[in-house]
Amino acid sequence: MALPVSEESVQHEAAHDAAISGSDEGDTPSSPSPTEPRARTPNAIVKEYLLERVPEFRRLDSLREEGWQRPEGDAHFARQRHTADTSNQNGKTAWGFYKRMLSIAQELHDSTGALQIRHTASDPAILDMCAAPGGFLEVAMNQNPGACAVAFSLPESVGGHKLLMPRRSDVMCNFLDVTMLAADMGVGTGMAKAPEPDDTPKTAPTEQGKGQKHKLFGEVIPDNHPDADYFIRERQLQVSQKFDLVFCDGQVLRTHEEHRATYREKREATRLTLTQLALGLEHLRPGGTMVVLLHKVEAWDTVMLLRTFDRFTTGSTRTGRGVRTFKPRAGHKTRSSFYLVAMGVRSDSPEAHRAIARWKNLWRVATFGTDEEWTTAKYGDSSNEENVENLLEEFGDKLVALGRSVWKIQAQALKKAPFMQDAWATARPREFSG
Numbered sequence: 024m025a026l027p028v029s030e031e032s033v034q035h036e037a038a039h040d041a042a043i044s045g046s047d048e049g050d051t052p053s054s055p056s057p058t059e060p061r062a063r064t065p066n067a068i069v070k071e072y073l074l075e076r077v078p079e080f081r082r083l084d085s086l087r088e089e090g091w092q093r094p095e096g097d098a099h100f101a102r103q104r105h106t107a108d109t110s111n112q113n114g115k116t117a118w119g120f121y122k123r124m125l126s127i128a129q130e131l132h133d134s135t136g137a138l139q140i141r142h143t144a145s146d147p148a149i150l151d152m153c154a155a156p157g158g159f160l161e162v163a164m165n166q167n168p169g170a171c172a173v174a175f176s177l178p179e180s181v182g183g184h185k186l187l188m189p190r191r192s193d194v195m196c197n198f199l200d201v202t203m204l205a206a207d208m209g210v211g212t213g214m215a216k217a218p219e220p221d222d223t224p225k226t227a228p229t230e231q232g233k234g235q236k237h238k239l240f241g242e243v244i245p246d247n248h249p250d251a252d253y254f255i256r257e258r259q260l261q262v263s264q265k266f267d268l269v270f271c272d273g274q275v276l277r278t279h280e281e282h283r284a285t286y287r288e289k290r291e292a293t294r295l296t297l298t299q300l301a302l303g304l305e306h307l308r309p310g311g312t313m314v315v316l317l318h319k320v321e322a323w324d325t326v327m328l329l330r331t332f333d334r335f336t337t338g339s340t341r342t343g344r345g346v347r348t349f350k351p352r353a354g355h356k357t358r359s360s361f362y363l364v365a366m367g368v369r370s371d372s373p374e375a376h377r378a379i380a381r382w383k384n385l386w387r388v389a390t391f392g393t394d395e396e397w398t399t400a401k402y403g404d405s406s407n408e409e410n411v412e413n414l415l416e417e418f419g420d421k422l423v424a425l426g427r428s429v430w431k432i433q434a435q436a437l438k439k440a441p442f443m444q445d446a447w448a449t450a451r452p453r454e455f456s457g
């Protein structure tokens with residue numbers, strides 16, 4: 024059967040679609056157990072709400088349905104996957120990807136003005152949580168002469184993309200797996216050692232960690248954890264280190280898969296999103312800007328995330344600040360991906376502090392918890408029907424305003440996609456469809 028166009032058959036994106044901004048496979052509240060009465064799932068409630076009100080969403084939904092019927096979508100997205108997976112070995116593809124990221128960054132800036140730092144008088148600084156090949160960072164550095172940057176990116180040796188932006192002394196790039204930044208995420212702040220006079224543990228070590236080699240102050244990394252030797256136990260960002268502009272554009276890569284412990288697979292997209300969001304917001308200067316890659320405006324997790332940002336981002340139409348969405352035309356048009364652009368983020372507000380604490384805790388459970396602990400931590404009772412409807416009542420108009428242009432651009436691109444054309448479809452043998 025043809026892969027659903029709505030999931031774009033790009034593994035990491037499909038995973039993202041359902042994670043914090045969509046979901047990791049198999050653990051959304053959208054799948055009631057076979058013994059439970061079939062409740063309306065949060066995703067279904069949001070979809071119904073949008074189908075009733077938003078022509079752009081109705082159009083996209085019907086094109087996606089049509090895409091389901093077309094096996095050519097499989098071939099198209101399989102080619103995209105192959106290109107993405109081999110881009111490091113193929114210089115031309117890697118440069119093509121880099122140039123596309125440069126164009127997307129420029130388009131994002133032209134449309135929102137987000138890459139220009141406006142509110143800092145001195146020492147403007149940029150943080151890029153997943154930088155390679157470096158298109159965003161390069162455009163942002165060019166927009167802000169005098170700024171410096173800290174960037175992270177997955178090492179090429181474990182499947183990460185090559186950094187292609189020109190090296191420069193005002194950009195410090197650390198090649199590491201950000202999802203392993205345990206100390207920065209508040210877990211495992213050092214090996215067990217005799218406490219110094221002012222070395223007070225934030226919380227007592229848990230029972231689980233008692234007597235173990237890696238007993239840590241603050242939190243414990245169990246010795247028998249599959250990644251016990253790989254967590255990064257030293258902070259990479261100092262508490263006081265702040266940035267004006269933060270990019271969270273990480274994508275889980277298939278080329279990284281063979282280097283990841285198996286426990287990570289189901290929750291990896293969420294772990295990556297949570298790390299970027301928590302550290303990005305924690306180190307953002309009040310009033311700063313965050314640019315976050317998300318998928319599917321209409322996915323329940325994305326809706327909740329947009330609402331969360333809306334609570335601590337001050338905006339007005341006059342200033343152009345606040346929470347916005349941006350769907351590039353320069354690339355990735357047929358996909359559900361889009362950027363959340365939050366300008367004027369009150370990163371010092373209680374709402375922002377609560378969000379950081381929640382994301383860090385979710386990362387901790389996603390990394391160390393059982394499936395049951397994970398499901399409880401992720402959803403609690405926030406996803407019952409009444410809560411979903413209340414959120415839509417309060418935030419629905421804003422959601423529609425945020426989603427409209429994203430759905431419209433994706434629908435236009437799908438309509439024109441070669442695999443949606445009749446000539447293409449009839450020229451291909453139907454047996455490829457399932």
Ligand SMILES: C[S@@+](CC[C@H](N)C(=O)[O-])C[C@H]1O[C@@H](n2cnc3c(N)ncnc32)[C@H](O)[C@@H]1O
Nearest residue numbers: 124153155156157158159177184200201273274
């Ligand atoms: C879409 S690309 C980012 C493009 C970049 N914003 C640009 O403008 O060139 C996604 C990036 O996420 C990185 N990535 C994926 N998983 C990661 C991880 N666990 N830690 C750090 N970086 C990661 C990939 O190596 C890749 O560089």
